[in-house]
Amino acid sequence: MEHFDVVIVGSGPGGYMSAKLLLERGKSVALVEKSVFGGVCLNAGCIPKEGLYKLALEKSKPRWKVAVQMVQGKVIEIRDTSLKALLSKGLTYVEGDGELIDERVIKVGNRRLTASHIILACGSKQREPGISPEDVLRGWAIPKNNVCIVGGGAAGCELAFILSSFGFKVYLVREDTVLKGYRNIPEEFALKLEDALERCGVKLVENTKNVDADLVIRATGRIPNFCQERFPFVAVDERGFVRTDSFLETDTKGIFAVGDIVPPMGAGYAFEKARVAVRSILYDKERVFDPRKVPVIISSAYQIGFVGDVKDAKIFVTKPLGTNPKAYVTENDGIISVGFDDSGRLVYCCLIGREVGEILNLCATLLGKNLEEHLSFAHPSYGEIINEILSIKQEVCR
Template sequence: MERFDAIIIGGGPGGAKAARTLAVGGKSVALVENAHWGGVCLNCGCIPTKMLLGATAPKALLRGLERQRVAKGVVGVEYEALQKRIQRYTRAASQTLAKGLEDAGVTLFNGRGVCADPHSVRVLGPDGSETAFLSATAIILACGSRSASFPGLAPDHDAILDSTDLLAIPAVPESLIIVGAGAIGLEMADFFSAMGCTVTLVEAAPQLAPTEDADIARELQKLLGKAGRVCLTGVKASSLLTREGKAVLRLEDGRELTADKALVAVGRAPNTSGLDVDKAGCALDKRGFVTVDERLRASPTVYAIGDVNGKTLLAHAAEHQGAYVARQILGAAEGAYEPGPVPSCIYGALEVMRVGKTAKEAQAEGDGVAVSRALLTGNAIAQAGGDASGFVKVVWQKNRMVGIAALGHGVSHLVTAAQLLLLGHYSDEKLHQFMFAHPTLDEALAVAIQAPREPAA
């Protein structure tokens, strides 16, 4: 048995952040990872996706300038070369992360971590045999999540793919059905559409981007329709199967759609199967996520962070939680976990940014909710980029800013300024303390804050 101050299961953003913080703080740390150092985000999620979108970004810029009749030309993307570049980058980044952790004093274990009791973890090899038995004062579960599926809508990894499959596909298909229009589905649709693929988005919810307000979703669907994307919302899928090498999606209304490939992007499921959390005194909710208290404790000796606790399925949320738990163990943090206004983005030629509450969330908490908006058409930088579609929106709850959202080209770049504005409570009366550079897209935030407020619909 090897003894440590802390054992962390999962080497993704949350686990790696917690491990490094604890090691720098003088604790002995074991970090167990079954697949890739850096987790899904670095290896087959956020980072590869953004590198795909980065390669096609010049196409959107050129398209906007062509509409203004100020530029013309062709941007070609070498897909095979792009895939090789992504593989080289993610492999090197994963290796660099592992080396940095080791240099910080973290002991790395390759294998699947399984809870043995409230203080112990078994490390299993590929054949299921035990390769190490670890003991510690505290255990942190940072196991992450995987692509979810529903009965009748499961990937067969042939014509029906999950997001990991699609990221590694050897060639761009001529046609693609995407089931699910959340962040993953929208970003994949953006890239493959830009590569010349015919894309159809199918979403069971009444709108695209179901976690956002309806006004954002309506404008997004209108703009995507103008770009040639087929978006079907409020329709449920009854089955998805491979037939004669093609993906065939049957909808509950009887329609049948066929494409070369289909992506199932219906959310994420926690990696808790076989984790034996009950042996560590932990419990799972009905969806399989580890239940935690206000301090992210799953039991007196076990914490759960990131996707595996189901609170906020974002890489930076996992990192933030990992740092908090590490400070708890080091005795440097007290009280309940407070994430503050959580930032999120959907990337692509058209982007969605939000920090804090939606108007719908604020309305669910009571009356006194208003919104103010600024159209991007009035912003010089948006105009210079060739596409000034979209808007910035501020959500007010009893005269206090509680959320900022935006839709448009490049609005993900507003996310940090928006978070700082919310954290600093820079209402219109206090806005003079915050200096905006000119000309920038950021100025649209100031215009939205100072715009007339209307009751939230």
């Protein structure tokens, strides 16, 4: 048997980040992957989506097939570079399907890997059968003319905008409004996004009746890719998610779970779960996982981003981004909504606009803080709007 400090199953964002952090701290690590290094996020999700989204915003863009090939070429470069970097730090990379045959033993083919700790990062899979957004982003399914996307969540809205921008006729099937399942996104923002999608040529429909499409894409969500038969010592809940405590340790001591097998799903959450799990291993459960601290951004006809939890807010301030000089000359139709608790601490922020990442990340760093004094920002910059918000908060909280 081969022994390691930590064996990780799955090389997506949660598994990759866990391995990186542990190796940087001198731990011996084996990383098991049954498919392609990097998981869905790198190969067929966030990264290719972002590349195609940036191309979609350009006035002069390549044909769709060429664009996909260009982006996938970048994906391969990232994949190779990232894996080589881990290998150079001493990673043992094991290709194959992992199976937990004892509380500290992972079987991969004929190999037996023992460990002081195990991190499971098995990822997620498509909820319904059919062609997925990931199939399209990867180039496994090629649109022809008319496309029907079933599902008005983040993946559906993002892909609808991208494909429409590349000249395809897109139908987006959604119930009620888009992004309905995101409680942190105001309905006003969702309706604003719907209007922008329609202006981009996306046809919003409630069902597939009378929809003429040569390609139907199922963007109806994902479920945990966790086979309990292969990991019999790990308990799951009624939805198939692995049960963990707030430090991401499972019911079996020494076995942790990160990534999409623990809610909520998403690469940003996966990176944070990895940080928490690694610190739990290194420093005996020093830090809990709090999804409210993770900023989320959706890139479609508008970008919508949020951090914190609207349920924690008692006092709200909503302002047009155009009150910020830089935003006024670059995108005068964006909106920011922030929430404070009874103590005046920033606990929630949601933005919609053309480019909201700078302000969203700033709000994430200020989350939980009681903003009493005005802050210094570069001028001109989007971040200056925080002082505008602070002035209004002080008026409201008098």
